[in-house]
Amino acid sequence: MPEIEKFEYLILGSGQGGKLLAWHLAKSGKRVAVVERQWVGGSCPSVACLPSKNEIWSAKVAHLVRHSAEYGTTATSVSTDMTKVRQRKRNMVSGATDFHIGAYKGTGAELIMGVGHFVKPKTIEVRLNDGSTRLLAGDHVYLNVGTHAAIPDIPGLAAAQPLTHIGALELGYVPAHLIVLGGGYIGIEMAQAFRRFGSRVTVIEANAQIMSREDSDVADEIQRILTGEGIEFMSGVKILNVNGISGTKVGITIQTSSGEQMIEGSDILVAAGRLPNTAGIGLENAGVELDSRGYIRVNDRLESSAPGVWAIGECAGSPQFTHASVDDFRIIRDNLVGGKRSTSDRLVPYCMFTDPPLARVGLSEREAQVKGIAVRVAKLPMAAVLRTEATSETQGFMKVVxxxxxxRILGFTMIGSEAGEVLAAVQTAMLAALPYPVLRDAVIAHLTIAEGLGPLFSNIPSRSVN
Structure with missing residues (x-):
């Protein structure tokens, strides 16, 4: 057993919140160690956010070229070279890795590549990637271990060696027929990208509605747009079994309202939710409790059940977005010096990077109904926003609660060009508690997408007379 090496701050996992905390503390003169098993900087710059958006953008370019005649430019032939798409993505990831390594060296935080396992409270045994072992202890310990793609317990699915988003982003070929299991945000993004690369794509969703967290009109509009691009959807079905090997030939038997049906394809992508990376790392030896779903149980200051141990990001049950992990870091950073920051009062937006993108912040119409909150709702089709006449990006709509x-503005949803950027304006108004007439009457630059906020807020019904 190696001797225990002591650090003031010990962080397991180098995801967004953890690495920012490490660099901040190390620059403050603290002795900090970060244990990372595989991806320097965590999944976001390596296998998730940045790589997926990189390839989604390549897919958009392919789509624009195929439709260039609509804009007056003729392309004689169009094909996608997935090895070049993949290399563009790899080049970006390599640059991000170099940046992260430089940040660790520059701040003085020690990056330790290996697999960590708690052997007792605040003490981690690390099996290094070179085969040796180190034993690390921290006065303060932070868990930033993230999540991984769930593989549903469907007969034959695991044996079929399905892709997750990680493998899909490493493909060097265009699948002939990609079957996507799951109609959530990741599945929908990847479905559109591969359809635009040239694949036939079928999305299978167990629920009656894709994107089950969204209002039905939002999900219906996304499905309508993607169906228009040739993506096939099968919702409200049960997968009975899978046979074959992904990458060669696969068959999926489903139960529909009209009976059993076989769907044959070349590749399977599983996008059916995520599970926390909390199993098998010895949390029981550290006195860290989990909730019923396997996430680390924390309070609104991100403190776990074990004294001196915090959790950051997805493994703590925080919203599964990089920007939420960043805010987790800020909460912990400020509270370390006497702050009173909490996760209970934050307003977390999100975007799905389809084309057009979906962006939402605050309450949806359905969530307001479930909570018994009386609201007024207004919508505006993107075709009514003048800029879309110039760009031909008329699909989608804005919706405000x-x-x-x-x-008070309680929520905003948008499917449309530059939705994430428009979202930020509404979120800022919500954070400032501005009444909606301020945005309705604002002088917004012409000819912009955000200009649509004026007519959107003008559509809000008057208050009911009691």
Whole structure:
């Protein structure tokens, strides 16, 4: 057994929140160690956010070239070289890795590549990637271990060696027929990308509606747009079994309302949710409790059940977005010096990077109904936003939820060009508690997508007369 090496701060996992905390503390003169088993900087720059958006953008270029005649430019032939798409992505990831290594060296935080396992409270045994072992202890310990793609317990699925988003982003070929299991955000993004690369794509969703967290009109609009691009959807079905090997030939038997049906394809992509990376790392030896879903149980200051141990990001049950992990870092950073920051009052937006993208912040119409909150709702089709006449990006709509009894903006959803950028303006108004007429009457630059906010807020019904 090696001797224990002591650090003031010990972080397991180098995801967004963990690495920012490490660099911040190390620059402050603290002795900090970060244990990472595989991806320097975590999954976001290596196998998730940045790589997926990189390839999604390549897919958009392919789509624009195929439709270039609509804009007056003729392309004589169009084909996708997935090895070049993949290399473009790999080049970006390599640059991000170099940046992260430089940040560790520059701040003085020690990056330790290996697999960590708690052997007792605040003490981690690390099996290094070179085969040796180190024993590390921290006065303060932070868990930033993230999540991984779930593989549903369907007969034959695991044996079929299905892709997850990680493998899909490493493909060097265009699948002939990609079957996507799951109609959530990751599945929908990847489905559109591979359809635009040239694959036939079928999305299978167990629920009656894709994107089950969204209002039905939002999900219906996304499905309508993607169906228009040739993606096939099968919702409200049960997968009975899978046979074959992904990458060669696969068959999926489903139960529909009209009976059993076989779907044959070349590749399977599983996008059916995520599971926390909390099993098998010795958390029981550290006194760290998990909730019923396997996430680390924390309070609103991200403190776990074990004294001196915090959790950051997805493994703590935080919203599964990089920007939420960044805010987790800020909460912990500020509280270390006496702050009173909490996760309970934050407003977390999100975007799905389809084309057009989906962006949402705050309450949806359905969530307001479930919570019994009286609201007024207004919508505006993107075709009514003048800029879309110039760009031919007329699909989608804006939708806002406003309180019935006052003029507070409670939620905003948009499917349309530059949705994430427009979202930020509405989120800022919500954070400032501005009544909606301020945005309705604002002078917004012409000819922009955000200009649509004026007519959107003008569509809000008057308050009910009691």
């Amino acid at each position: 406003v309180a019935e009894n006052d003029d």
